[in-house]
Amino acid sequence: MxxxxxxxxxxxxxxxxxxxxxxxxxxxxxxxxxxxxxxxxxxxxxxxxxxxxxxxxxxxxxxxxxxxxxxxxxxxxxxxxxxxxxxxxxxxxxxxxxxxxxxxxxxxxxxxxxxxxxxxxxxxxxxxxxxxxxxxxxxxxxxxxxxxxLPLFSLISGSVLPSEILEFRGVVSLTVNMVLSKMRTGSSFESAVKTCQEEGVAEADYKDDTDGVDAARKTVILANSIFGSSLSLKDLKFGGVKDAQSIEGWKDGRVKIVSTIRKENGELHVSSGPEMLLPGDPLLSLGEMSMGYTIKTNFSGTITVQSAKDGPxxxxxxxxxxxxxxxxxxxxxx
Ligand SMILES: NC(=O)c1ccc[n+]([C@@H]2O[C@H](COP(=O)([O-])OP(=O)(O)OC[C@H]3O[C@@H](n4cnc5c(N)ncnc54)[C@H](OP(=O)(O)O)[C@@H]3O)[C@@H](O)[C@H]2O)c1
CATH class of the missing domain: 3.40.50.720 (NAD(P)-binding Rossmann-like Domain)
Incomplete structure (x- = not known):
């Protein structure tokens, strides 16, 4: 080939x-x-x-x-x-x-x-x-x-075929969440970004990552390919590191940049930005270099997939x- x-x-x-x-x-x-x-x-x-x-x-x-x-x-x-x-x-x-x-x-x-x-x-x-x-x-x-x-599209197109996906929630952009995690434990913004670059996970133009553009792009791709919409990046409001820091208590580690896509009464709700996770949320257990998602389906139940570490x-x-x-x-x- x-x-x-x-x-x-x-x-x-x-x-x-x-x-x-x-x-x-x-x-x-x-x-x-x-x-x-x-x-x-x-x-x-x-x-x-x-x-x-x-x-x-x-x-x-x-x-x-x-x-x-x-x-x-x-x-x-x-x-x-x-x-x-x-x-x-x-x-x-x-x-x-x-x-x-x-x-x-x-x-x-x-x-x-x-x-x-x-x-x-x-x-x-x-x-x-x-x-x-x-x-x-x-x-x-x-x-x-x-x-x-992390297997995502191949899992959805190959392992839950009889089911309809009702909801997707996930941490699908590493850099923005890694920067937040590093800053929470005392790093400056610049040194947190530098670590991400050294790990090979940050884009050359890291602002796309830290402003939440990268996470928003991924959310649009998910909505279009899994839920059949025809969204473009301009249709989505999104948030990144700065927006996360404006949430009270962000330093306790429960605030992550989350992509959510939900079907409700035939309407699609799509968002990408900081969320304060509640106890029991599977996304809370994600480590600094891991990503993960939960899909809710009608017949295959609720499935959570996560990686221990994700890099290049x-x-x-x-x-x-x-x-x-x-x-x-x-x-x-x-
Ligand atoms: N890093 C990750 O963990 C990760 C995860 C998911 C998705 N991605 C995506 O995967 C892609 C590559 O990421 P990366 O981390 O490998 O990026 P990177 O380290 O910045 O490498 C980009 C490569 O593309 C080359 N390049 C620049 N302009 C080009 C052009 N017009 N045509 C062809 N090649 C060109 C660069 O050339 P030089 O070598 O000459 O600079 C470099 O070799 C990006 O779109 C990124 O968003 C990355």
Whole structure:
């Protein structure tokens, strides 16, 4: 399966690490009968030919900052000229999502599948993306856009199929909650953000995280993909670190940035912002680097899922799982 990777940062390098593992390639071959071949890689400096190179070799070149010296640079349309089966988008979320939207639309028009961890195009152009997919054979998966590596969309689309989801509540954005937690125990805002950057969980533009934009983007994606709405980021009021600090008692650790989506009398209620959690709320037990959610369903009961720790490698694992699903679906279709 020919794969083009956009973005070789924390998550991109994590994906290369996972793909370098022999167990991963063996499992992929068992599932799909194929090997994963990375035919091109892109970073902020351009797109480069990587056909024939093992993931560990590409990782090594990137870690040594040698991409532009060691690999052949390709033109603007480099990714498409390699005729990949899948484009994996691990590039930073752009403000308007237009750069990514253009790439995905072109991919769909060429029946190329897309796997993404990048929230921006989904939170801003959901309707347009779905329209562009109509009539295309592309598979579009975005597990890692919400709650990092925690299984969410694959769980909902594969394990509770007879049920209707009545409510979603979750802590799905790590940085904003981690910054709050660090500040509660005495860190300054700047040093809390710095720790998140060192852990590879904060966006380069960390204000998107701390202002609650990242959590709001995720809430929009959840509402659209699970509850069938067509919301955009501008439809949502949201809050971040500052709003959380304005709640009396925030320092006792019960205030978190929570995404809530609830169906009530046929209406959808969507919110993303600080909430004072009540005793007994499963979200209260989440650690500083963990995320989690609870879904209420009509037939499958109430299900809570949480991770002990979620960072770039766990996110990369969610991305890799999507690649496996694409490989499997391509085989199943034949
Ligand atoms: N970090 C996490 O735990 C996490 C969790 C969930 C989702 N995500 C999402 O996953 C994506 C990647 O996150 P990250 O933490 O890996 O980010 P990152 O460390 O900032 O890395 C971004 C990578 O994208 C490259 N890049 C910049 N502009 C590009 C462009 N126009 N085209 C292609 N590549 C470009 C950068 O190039 P250079 O190497 O040259 O700078 C870098 O390699 C983001 O959309 C983020 O929101 C991250």
């Amino acid at each position: 020919r794969v083009s990777i956009l973005g070789l940062g924390n998550v991109g390098k994590g994906l290369l690490r996972i793909l370098s593992d022999r167990g991963t390639s063996q499992k992929f071959r068992e599932i799909s009968g194929k090997d994963i071949e990375i035919v091109s890689v892109s970073d902020s400096t351009g797109t480069y030919l990587s056909e024939g190179l093992a993931p560990e070799k590409i990782l090594d070149i990137k870690l040594q900052n040698n991409i532009s010296r060691s690999l052949e640079r390709m033109g603007m349309d480099g990714i498409f000229s390699m005729e990949p089966d899948v484009i994996v988008d691990l590039s930073p979320a752009s403000k308007d999502g237009r750069r990514e939207l253009g790439i995905y639309k072109k991919a769909f028009s060429m029946n190329i599948s897309v796997v993404t961890a990048n929230k921006s195009p989904l939170a801003l152009h959901w309707k347009e993306l779905n329209e562009a997919r109509q009539g295309s054979e592309s598979i579009f998966l975005h597990e890692a856009t919400v709650a990092g590596g 490698i766990e996110t990369a694992s969610g991305v890799c799982n999507d690649l496996f699903l694409v490989g499997k679906e391509i085989v199943d279709k034949k």
